[in-house]
Amino acid sequence: MSPIATVDTATLPHPDNGIKKTTDKELTPMDRAVRGNKQGALSLEDINDFDGDVHEQRKVLKEHLAGAFQFWGKKGYGEGSAGPITAMDPVQPDHYWINPFGVHFSDITASKLVLVGPNGYVAEGGAQLPINEAGFLIHSAVHRARPDAVAVAHCHSPYGKAWSVFGMPIDTLTQDACLFFENLVVYNNFGGIVLAAEEGNRIARALGPTAKAGILQNHGLMTVGTTIFECLYYFEFLERQCQVQLLVEAAVSDGLQKTFVRDEDARNTARTTQYWENPHRAMLTEYIRLVAEDPSFLS
Structure with a gap:
């Protein structure tokens, strides 16, 4: 199989939807996960780099972001005005896109997305609609603290919200849970609905410099990603693992014993899945x- 070149993410602050490939021939974890024909003539289609056209990149980014909300709508995660996904803008990197206040996830389209400027207010260039104050305070803080976080997702999904009341991480009980091995934090200081900048800053500090996922105690889940789809995948898999954890805990109460994935095996698995x-x-x-x-x- 023809290898997919590795990616130097350090030089790509906004790689969403347009990863520029290097010429490094070293196999990546993605290469090891896919098998082609014996002649090595099959490979995955390259991710578009748009040839530096940031306006085309913005168009596709907005389409992907709208698709992320459509996915959440199908999952039934909508709860009124709760839950933004934000994505950094490739044209103006100090701006980001967010969903408008009070519009159901299933009704979000690319044209309804709102562009937020560095001053925290709705900017020209996107839909002229109000945004969620709490969502702005949390997501703007995370984007500032984590320049690698092209996308940030948070909503009050049912299983994540249920598991969050324990203020504990999930256990490494399944192969899927290895996605979060040494890659998950818990924020234990619930301070009520976020209407002050400092609470958003505390959440950003709790997430730390590298973790892709967080459990906010008594609140819900938060994930980040170098692309919208990476971020969304982390969120959905953390939601599912919270469901698995709740099922396991119910079974343990009936006398069954947990079998944990060994740290060495979890770490090896994470090298691919993460x-x-x-x-x-x-x-x-x-x-x-x-x-x-x-x-x-x-x-």
């Missing part, structure tokens, strides 16, 4: 299905 391209491509399949079902959200 590589950005694996979750990105996995969620891309969901996006393709959404577009096939109803492409109207792209406009």
